[in-house]
Each structure stands twice: as C-alpha cells, then as structure tokens.
Amino acid sequence: DAGVIQSPRHEVTEMGQEVTLRCKPISGHNSLFWYRQTMMRGLELLIYFNNNVPIDDSGMPEDRFSAKMPNASFSTLKIQPSEPRDSAVYFCASSPQAGEYNEQFFGPGTRLTVL
Amino acid sequence: AQSVTQLDSQVPVFEEAPVELRCNYSSSVSVYLFWYVQYPNQGLQLLLKYLSGSTLVKGINGFEAEFNKSQTSFHLRKPSVHISDTAEYFCAVSDKGAQKLVFGQGTRLTINP
Numbered sequence: 001d002a003g004v005i006q007s008p009r010h011e012v013t014e015m016g017q018e019v020t021l022r023c024k025p026i027s028g029h030n031s032l033f034w035y036r037q038t039m040m041r042g043l044e045l046l047i048y049f050n051n052n053v054p055i056d057d058s059g060m061p062e063d064r065f066s067a068k069m070p071n072a073s074f075s076t077l078k079i080q081p082s083e084p085r086d087s088a089v090y091f092c093a094s095s096p097q098a099g100e101y102n103e104q105f106f107g108p109g110t111r112l113t114v115l
Numbered sequence: 116a117q118s119v120t121q122l123d124s125q126v127p128v129f130e131e132a133p134v135e136l137r138c139n140y141s142s143s144v145s146v147y148l149f150w151y152v153q154y155p156n157q158g159l160q161l162l163l164k165y166l167s168g169s170t171l172v173k174g175i176n177g178f179e180a181e182f183n184k185s186q187t188s189f190h191l192r193k194p195s196v197h198i199s200d201t202a203e204y205f206c207a208v209s210d211k212g213a214q215k216l217v218f219g220q221g222t223r224l225t226i227n228p
Contacts, residue, residue: 103164104159
C-alpha cells in the first residue's frame with residue numbers, strides 16, 4: 001500500500017505568490033494532519049481533519065494560511081500571499097480514526113522556499 | 116496543555132557505543148508516548164510507542180524506551196549504535212483519547228566511526 005503522498009516535493013516561489021501544497025492520505029485513514037517544520041520552531045501542528053472536517057486549526061499561523069479537505073483522499077494547504085518566513089518543510093500525516101491509539105503516518109514532506 | 120522536553124539537541128556517539136536520548140513530558144493523568152525517527156530528507160517514521168502495560172517498550176532497529184510515570188520521562192536507548200542510526204529523533208505525547216500529538220524539539224544523533 002502506498003504511504004502518504006505529498007506534492008510537490010520541492011517548491012521555490014517568490015514573495016507574494018500563492019502556494020498550494022497537496023496531500024493524499026493512506027486509503028482508509030480518516031484523520032489528516034498538516035505540520036510545519038523549521039529549525040527555530042521545530043515541528044508544529046497547523047491543522048487536522050477528521051472525516052474531512054477541520055477539527056482544530058489553532059496552529060494555523062495567520063489568515064494567509066488555509067487548508068481544505070474536499071474528500072477523503074485529498075487535502076490542500078494554501079498560502080496566499082507567501083512570505084519568506086513561510087519557508088519550511090511542510091508534512092502531511094494521516095491516521096486511522098482515533099481508537100486505541102493515534103499512530104500517525106507521515107509523508108515525505110514538501111520543502112518550500114519563498115524568496 | 117501537554118509539552119515535551121528533549122533535553123539534548125545533539126548527541127554525538129561513537130559507533131557500537133550505547134546511547135540514551137532523553138525525553139520528559141508535562142504531567143497528565145494518562146498519556147500515550149511515542150518516539151519517531153527522521154532520516155535526512157525524509158518524513159517521520161514511528162520507532163516505538165507506549166500505550167499501556169509493560170513500562171519497557173521495544174521498537175524497531177534495536178531501540179527501546181522506558182516509561183517512568185513518577186519522573187514523567189520516556190527515554191530512548193540502544194545498547195550499540197550503527198552509522199545508519201544517524202538521524203533526528205522526536206519524542207511525542209498525546210493525552211489518551213486525544214488525537215493531537217505534541218512533539219519535542221528533536222535530538223540529532225550523530226554516529227562517529
């Protein structure tokens with residue numbers, strides 16, 4: 001079974017441009033998480049969904065960030081407009097519906113550079 | 116809110132030496148605890164987890180961790196490291212029944228020949 005798929009793997013853009021990151025969770029997983037990793041702040045949870053519904057977006061840094069999950073097999077994280085301080089590695093993770101425990105399976109990440 | 120402290124940001128060790136990576140979490144009634152590993156330019160992979168039962172948990176690649184409730188710690192150990200263990204290691208905690216994982220800042224393990 002394929003793991004979590006993220007695209008693109010690398011993105012370089014200029015300040016002010018819109019950036020869209022994509023994620024396909026593992027089939028059958030009902031929860032999806034977006035994280036951001038930077039040297040300064042480590043791994044931060046931005047938002048997570050259960051059954052396509054956003055549950056907690058308290059980690060989304062500001063209104064420039066938005067996330068959607070239109071169906072069980074696809075999610076996007078959008079930054080508009082992008083700024084240099086958004087440069088980071090963005091990870092998507094999925095897990096089975098919360099039950100006995102909540103192991104999360106991570107994608108390979110998207111390395112975003114905003115010039 | 117939960118918090119996780121990984122006491123060492125970097126740990127250099129020689130190949131075949133033992134290693135311990137330390138992790139402490141803020142107190143809570145019931146928690147799940149995890150160690151994840153991140154190899155260069157890759158996503159995180161689960162090494163091991165503590166859910167309940169025996170406080171000594173064994174994971175992949177010869178790693179183990181011990182849950183100590185009184186000290187709110189979950190230190191990771193390996194008796195003999197290999198070059199291939201070079202990676203960043205993250206401790207994470209969640210309250211039982213909660214979905215959010217709180218990660219520590221990570222410990223970079225460097226193995227010297």
